[in-house]
Amino acid sequence: MPSADPNRNILPVVKPACSTCRLRDLCLPIGLDQDGLGKLDMLINQRQRVRAGQHIYRASQPFHFLYAIRSGFFKSYDSGLDGQERIHSFHMGSEIMGLDAISTDRHTSSAVALEDGDVCEIPFSALEDLIRTVPTLQRQFHKIMSQEISKDQDVMKLLGSMTAEQRLAVLLVNLSARFAALGYSPTEIQLKMSREEIGNYLGLKLETVSRTFSKLQNDGLLAVERRSLRICDLDGLKRLIDFGRCDHS
Numbered sequence: 001m002p003s004a005d006p007n008r009n010i011l012p013v014v015k016p017a018c019s020t021c022r023l024r025d026l027c028l029p030i031g032l033d034q035d036g037l038g039k040l041d042m043l044i045n046q047r048q049r050v051r052a053g054q055h056i057y058r059a060s061q062p063f064h065f066l067y068a069i070r071s072g073f074f075k076s077y078d079s080g081l082d083g084q085e086r087i088h089s090f091h092m093g094s095e096i097m098g099l100d101a102i103s104t105d106r107h108t109s110s111a112v113a114l115e116d117g118d119v120c121e122i123p124f125s126a127l128e129d130l131i132r133t134v135p136t137l138q139r140q141f142h143k144i145m146s147q148e149i150s151k152d153q154d155v156m157k158l159l160g161s162m163t164a165e166q167r168l169a170v171l172l173v174n175l176s177a178r179f180a181a182l183g184y185s186p187t188e189i190q191l192k193m194s195r196e197e198i199g200n201y202l203g204l205k206l207e208t209v210s211r212t213f214s215k216l217q218n219d220g221l222l223a224v225e226r227r228s229l230r231i232c233d234l235d236g237l238k239r240l241i242d243f244g245r246c247d248h249s
Contacts, residue, residue: 036134043126048119056097056111056119063101065121069093072117073192076100076109077200087201089152090114090175090193093182096122099148114192162241164212167202169237172222176231187231 032040047070050056056067059078074091088109091097101107102124131138162170172189180186193201199209216222221237223230231237 032134032136032140036137039130039134040137043130044120044122046121048121050113050117050119052113052115054113056113057101057107058110059107061107063098063105063107064124066096066098066124066127067111068096068120068122070118070120072119073114074111074117075114075193075197076111078109085200087197090201092178096144096148098124099145114197164202164204164208165215166240167204168198168209168212168216169221169240171198171202172229172231173234173237173241176234187234189229189231191227191229 050072056074057065069091071093074097075087076089076091076097077085077087080086091111097111097119098107100109127141131141175189176186179189191198195209195213196206198204199206202209204212213222213224216237217224219236221231221233221240223232
């Protein structure tokens with residue numbers, strides 16, 4: 001079966017096994033018994049090593065695969081009528097990319113690696129067949145789709161009415177929770193995206209992003225050294241977000 005983009009420079013690696021993956025309790029296999037895990041193992045096409053700057057798929061390409069992230073950090077984006085990039089989301093381990101293409105059979109966004117990583121290639125047609133016979137997998141897949149939709153909607157609703165400090169706090173608290181779920185420190189974060197990419201995602205100018213990082217650092221909430229970031233007061237960031245919610249309720 002052809003990959004989604006035969007021209008991309010992605011290195012195929014050994015065939016993965018969900019049953020032995022350290023992320024199995026965060027990804028599609030949640031709740032599956034040994035029989036279900038075995039069937040899912042047979043379905044996964046291959047694990048691929050992706051280099052920083054390389055695309056998993058591009059907007060308008062035919063949809064064949066979903067991609068489960070084993071390691072690395074990615075962004076999804078599209079280009080507006082003016083040709084300017086608009087970042088939709090940032091993705092990391094255990095998350096699944098490509099869900100936006102299910103309704104149209106074509107990718108509506110592009111996904112690119114911000115650092116070297118590994119993804120598992122999941123043939124969607126085969127996954128659909130398996131879902132029909134494994135109710136637990138069906139529930140988990142629907143849960144993942146629902147979480148993806150609600151996550152993006154909730155974040156964008158918050159960002160639409162918040163100050164620059166509150167927008168950046170939303171992103172940092174979100175990243176903290178996602179890193180913690182993967183077993184990493186929730187307060188010591190190595191940012192994989194640039195200040196420009198953060199501004200693009202949050203709807204802020206580059207100078208505003210830089211000024212906002214400095215403001216949060218001066219307030220004692222963060223310690224920032226280039227892309228190395230330490231959250232000094234996670235509760236303080238959360239209070240800043242809650243203040244924004246209350247102020248616009």
